[in-house]
Amino acid sequence: MNAMKRATAVLAAAAALFVAGCSSSGDGDDPGPSPDRTRPDSRKVSGMRGMTLPSWNTDDYGSPQAETYLRQIAATGARWVTFTPTWYQDRVTDTAMRVTEETAGDDSLRHIIGLAHDAGLKVMLKPHVDLTKGGDRAEIRPRDRDAWFRAYERFITHYAGLSRTTGVEQFSVGTELAGTSEDGEHWGHAIAAVRERYKGPLTYAANYDEYRKVAFWKDLDVIGVDAYWPLADKATSDPARLRRAWQPIAEELAAFSERQHRKILFTEAGYVSQRGSTTAPYSWTVSRRDGDAEQAAAYEALLAAFEGKPWWAGVCWWMWDDWPDSGETAKRLAYTPHGKPAEKVLRKWWGAS
Structure with missing residues (x-):
């Protein structure tokens, strides 16, 4: 989920939107053998029951609230958590990203x-690149692609090394970079550099309208999709209706998984608790009206539609609570399921006591 898209949407909401109805270098791990790029890695990628805990500031992950959040996430029955360290560039044509x-x-x-x-x-570590001056990371198209990928390789291998030394169980090599993801050659070099530093399973988090165009699935262990498909043309809290909407999408994903010989992980999925959230799951500001029932129905429908499918590698929901004083969307309207009916849905499906 693009942080700048989030901020832009919040500003738009403030203008009366209403819909009725890293500071160090790489860790220097020793290189290992290169895997066979033509087939999935032999490491098992287990079904993920996950929740994302993003960071918006330098010290979020070191705050006193961190331990509380993690215990709350575990109490839902989750077995995974995703963290999202983010570097930034000013414009979509820039040739490098940086720490802020x-x-x-x-x-x-x-x-x-x-x-x-x-x-x-x-833990899955899923580093992001975002834009400081607004816009969508999917629009990043650097004017000098060679220079951008050299910078990106420094960025992503830094976190690959950190992941190895901290025992991170899965790593994402990128998120929603649709403006570059058809470039299999450059991405192949970056992924090989990650493999030298990190030995666990690798994925890439493609947006739901991007995954068919990604040119480097053969270099990874699991296909990642940020599953923000619109499921309805108007607000609904009917799980059965939403589950029916998933059926053709699931059939398409199953066929894609078979062609690629890889399972598909929902690296993100989520719904704001706003009326109409299922019409635009990617939006932080669908309306100003509470939509707890619609959010819960959407959670129920996704889990009912995909749980147990042999090609599906699970889901990492976007997202748990914002950090104190950093939330730009009121909790009652935000993506978090915490303290809402959607959390009860998770506990039911994930077997929490």
Whole structure:
């Protein structure tokens, strides 16, 4: 989920939107053998029952609230948590990305990974690149692609090394970079560099309208999709209707999985608790009206539609609570299921006591 898209949407909402109805270099791990790129890696990618806990500031992951959040996430029956350290570039044509005050500090990241493991949670690290001046990361199309990929390789291998030294169980090599993801050659080099530093399973988080165009699935272990498909043309809290809407999408994904010889993980999925959220799951600001029932129905429909399918590798929901004083969307309207009917849905499906 694009942080700048989030901020832009919030500003738009403030203007009366209403719909009725890292500071160090790589860790220097020794290179290992290169895997066979023509087939999935032999490492098992287990079904994920996950929740994303994003970071918006340098010290979020080191805050006193971190341990509380992780224990709350584990209490839903989740077995995984995803963290999202983010670097930024100013314009879509820039040739490099950089650390800002919104980038999770490395020490805080190491801290929260340790806390997650202490709470019995496995970790996926999913580094993001966002834009400081608005816009969607999917529009990044650097004017000098060679230079951008050199910078991207420095960025992504830094976190690959950190993931290895902290025992991270799964790693995403990128998120929603549709403006570059058809470039299999450059991405192949970046993924090979990640493989030299990190030995666990790899994925890439493609947006729901991007995954068919990604040119490098053969280099990864699992296909990642950010599953923000619109499911309805008007607000609904009917899980059966929403489950029917998933049917043709599921058939398409099953066929794609078979062609690629890889399972599909929903690296993100989520719904704001606003009326109409199922019409635009990618939006932070569908309306100003509470939609707890619609959010819960959407959780129910997704889990009912995909749970147990042999080609499906699970889901990591977007997202748990915002950090104190950083939330731009009121909790009652935000993506979090915490304290809402959607959390009860998770507990039912995930077997929480």
